[in-house]
Amino acid sequence: MFRLQQDRLGPERLADEAELKAWVEEQTGQSIASWRRISGGNRCHSWAIEFSVPSVQPLYLRYQPPRPSSAEPYTVWREARIYEALKETDVTAPRLCAVHPEHQAILTELRPGRADYRSLNDESERQSIALEFVEAIAQLHRTPFPVAAIPGLTELMSIADCVRDELKIWRAMYAETAMPDPLIEFAMDWLEDNVPEPAGRPVLVHGDAGPGNFLFQNGHMTALLDWELAHPGDPMEDLAWFSMRSVMEPVPDFAAAILHYQAAGGAVLDLARIHYHRVFVSTRVVIIRHRNVTGQPGNSIISRALNRRLLVDALAEASGVTLLQSPPLEAAPTPRTELYDGVIASLREEIATATNDPHIIAASKNNAKVLKYLREADRLGALVCQRELADLSALLGSPLPSVEDGRAQLIAGLRDRNIPFDTALRFFAQRVANDAQMAALASGGLASRKLPSLDSLEGKK
Template identity: 65%
Template sequence: MGIEPDHRPVDKQDSAANRPASPDELRDWIQAETGGTVTRWQQISGGNRCRSWAVDVDADSRVEQLYLRYQPPRPPSAEPYTVWREAEFYRALSGSAVPAPRLIAVHPGHQAILTERAPGRADYRRVTDESERETIAREFVEALATLHRIPATGLQVFDAESTIADCVRRELAIWRAMYEETREGDPLIDFALAWLESHVPEPEGRPVLVHGDAGPGNFLFENGHFTALLDWELAHPGDPMEDLAWFSMRCVMEPVPDFAARIREYGDLMGAAADLDRIRYHRVFVSTRVVIIRHRNVTGLPGNSIVSRALNRRLLVTAMAEATGVALPPRPPLHAPRTERGALFDHVLHELRHDIADVSAEPGVVAAAKNAAKVIKYLRAYDRYGPLIEATECDELASLLGERPASLQDGMARLGEALKAGRIPFETALAFFAGSVARDAELAASSSGGLAGRSFPPLTRSETDHV
């Protein structure tokens, strides 16, 4: 019996959506949909947000390799990105030339979808052969160009009269609502959203289907070649340049050879050069999204959170400076003597590495030790530089606000109010944030390893020559 997509309407009011689905319930659903027997059930990832399994089904003596994605119930939220919504984009790709897994079924009561399991692996950073890395990156760009030839018409989330700018504004409204529902202000996010909302590009052309998180880590490859685009959770109608901005963001973590050449190749495939100014605008928006995700996320390993916060806030300020043509002066490194507690931090780090991580055969123990080491490194830096940073930031806030704040927390709150009221010039505020994120980055540098010096890849050959 062949496996066909389930096109039945999803009843989102079904009470089942309000309770967690058990593994047995999901397995029974898969067997009912496919008419086969589940012979493999291996969880790939798990957490509060989404869980996924590699599933093999024996249907009519033929093994189907499938992928189950399940989203546990969550409280009502401004966030619209659900597994059911993702299914709409898989349906839009059905029959297209875009290399993406085929949708098999959508659960009518739980946030669960079943797709083909595309061949390949996602760990692009582990590819050591430079020619393979380039081939995979070039073929990914070809897939992206193929995707961007698909108009956004026919999607439930798309208004046929919408322009590209309308779609961008709709996304901005979603992310502002997601930020504001935290009821916890962040002056940098306020600053970025205000700039984005007042500088939306107005290009000609119709909206296209945008992946919304495109780049290394979200595609598969095998035997030196690209195989499939994955993870359509953030897909939406919009500006194709946004996906190139996402590509550059994901290349911070997993660089591709000669990124500027990949941008030129994309333009050749589309018959028109990529709009670099729009890519720079969307780098700001992409970075703002990532910072908002971190702002909303109260879970996760604290060591990774320290690294992510420092990196992504620095990238956001960098993106804003590049988008506006503002040259940010280099910041001198912090100078402060080690405290008497420095040796204690060093001792704990030595034990975590040599007495735990280096001798344990348990991956979970090693991971926990490494995460704890990141936290200790950050605390060691804060113990040394924290008072200096707080005094420096209060001094700079006093210059911006006209009087010294009672505390750093008070000063940041008052800065947010001043920014919303338009009392601080853009370049003055950007210079303050540049200093602030540079200090944060220095605190997190020891925890961040090689990521401490990473930035966006150059968009052009001339930018490459100046790096």
């Protein structure tokens, strides 16, 4: 029998593995036979644990190291409250076993399966698993929870109230960076001005639902994972997250999966709300990258370019603004281009192939991405700055001394609502297109990925 500890607030110190192992053995009354580090998601360390007695359920330990005080409320202890709320339901989630009383650490069941959805080559298998995933999300959305069980929920809150609460959280998380960003300001203003007001009660939203955050085995989904961002809100938000995560790990027939969600007992589809939440989801991801809290430099470069482009696309679709595709910038190689190419080739053909060490291979690939970006920044960077300065001057109506000065004036104009929405959006579309071009060589196939189209769903709800 596992003893469930209650979380409490208090000072944290870094836990070492020996301390965590001792706690696991104390909680289970079992000796650890296998302690294997695995991917733990957003800033967390995680281990798969097996015990000396083979019949004892393997467990999953998720530990969040101490972090500075922040406006961000999403912690492992908070996630534990979500797992506790899920324990007596039919939602396909691991069972919570214990919560550490001092450290941000939880023990859950280790469900069978893997999370690398993109590695599946059989499209029919991928589609079948995607359908089971939306069935699980539909089950989540129709499951009633006691109000007190869900962090942030009160009895009289509407769906719109919950969305506004989330907007306040993410506005604060952005603001505490003290690094103004015109696109984030623009997106947050639009989100706050356009909160949907649907009827119905809030549901428990997973908050990061989609490929990569569920397990599957033998052609079937086995568990929904990573409940850190779960909150009360609009069921359409999880479909927006599914859409976003499908950019990285595509679903063969995304529209069919969305329709299956409703057929499986999920909420009635509302495409306008899905479009709204695609903007909010994209804004969250851009803010996470703006806070620079996770990721290798190469992946951060790619993620920043991709997600800022997706945010502009989502804003255009949600607002009905048509964006024209501008031609790519043209610039000749520089005297350093050949040098970059030589180092990149060496990383790929000599260093990465000379070892079986996965950490060295991963570091080589990451460094190659950085160098590919620097190669293009060296070639295109000055032209990108010139274009942005010219566009800022045209947008603001007067010549500007620098890009930095122009961005500051742009933020002031956005805050004062002096710039028409469609004009500003087209300006941002040009910016993200230029940034995406500089990151394209590093991004590979992601450079051309888009949010799955919802057009075919019109009239099929």
